[in-house]
Amino acid sequence: MRQTLISDDKVIEELKKAAAETLAIDVATIKADSSLVKDLGAESLDFLDINYRIEQTFAIKMARHFIIEHIEEMFGEGTALDTDGKLTEKAVNLMRIRLDTAVEGSTLEALKPGMDMDALPAMITIRSMAGSIMDILDTLPENCTECGKSAWKTENDTHIVCGACGAEAAYKNGDDLIKDWLQKTQDEHKII
Ligand SMILES: [Zn+2]
Numbered sequence: 001m002r003q004t005l006i007s008d009d010k011v012i013e014e015l016k017k018a019a020a021e022t023l024a025i026d027v028a029t030i031k032a033d034s035s036l037v038k039d040l041g042a043e044s045l046d047f048l049d050i051n052y053r054i055e056q057t058f059a060i061k062m063a064r065h066f067i068i069e070h071i072e073e074m075f076g077e078g079t080a081l082d083t084d085g086k087l088t089e090k091a092v093n094l095m096r097i098r099l100d101t102a103v104e105g106s107t108l109e110a111l112k113p114g115m116d117m118d119a120l121p122a123m124i125t126i127r128s129m130a131g132s133i134m135d136i137l138d139t140l141p142e143n144c145t146e147c148g149k150s151a152w153k154t155e156n157d158t159h160i161v162c163g164a165c166g167a168e169a170a171y172k173n174g175d176d177l178i179k180d181w182l183q184k185t186q187d188e189h190k191i192i
Contacts, residue, residue: 003140005154006058011130011137014158018053019126022046030126037122044121050129057158060136063174067095068117070178075192081117089113093191094182099128132174139172 012032020027023040036042042050051062071080071091080091087095092113099108107123137160143150144162151163160169172180186192 001140001142002138003152003160005152005160006137006157008130008134010157011058011133012126014057015050015054015126015130015133018050018057021053022049032127032130033125035122036124036126036129042121047121047124054133058133058137059159059168060133060171061173061175062136063132063178065175065178066117066120067098067178067182068120070175070182071192074179074182075186079192085117087111087113087115087117090192093189094185097185097189098181099123135177136171136174139177140169145170 016027016030019025019030019036019040019042023042023046025040030040034040036047036050054060055062068080068087068091071094072078078088080088082088092111092115095111096108099111107125111123140152140160144152144165144167146167147162147165149162149164152160152169153163154160161167162169
């Protein structure tokens with residue numbers, strides 16, 4: 001369900017904090033549209049660190065794999081990347097749908113078939129990453145899986161727990177969420 005206990009702004013604030021701590025930079029210099037790679041200098045190991053911090057903060061599991069890897073696994077080798085490791089048109093079409101509301105138009109323009117997969121991390125912004133976190137938080141079930149009651153509340157505006165029995169909220173993990181989204185989008189748009 002679409003949860004309302006944790007706001008978009010709160011997620012962006014926590015993500016800025018996590019990025020600032022990981023990259024040892026001043027949080028005030030980070031904007032919602034900052035690219036973690038291009039503007040903040042993040043490298044691949046930094047993403048692991050930021051993900052870890054975010055997982056602790058919100059008690060969620062972030063995706064371990066990029067959408068490209070999921071496309072190849074679900075729809076077959078060569079569907080997302082050609083033999084030179086460049087993005088296929090199908091992969092680009094899927095990613096455009098995925099990123100439509102999360103990134104700036106200019107970033108979306110840069111996403112083209114033939115693009116190198118290594119160029120993708122530069123497209124990740126604080127805002128697009130916050131969108132992925134919100135998607136996970138929005139898998140909060142209507143009722144507590146432990147006691148069946150619907151009495152969710154937050155602790156520190158980041159942890160959702162059951163107000164009736166105290167159980168931690170159970171969310172879908174990031175990888176399962178990407179797979180669900182890919183299947184649904186494929187069924188609707190028949191891109192692959
Ligand atoms: Zn409960």
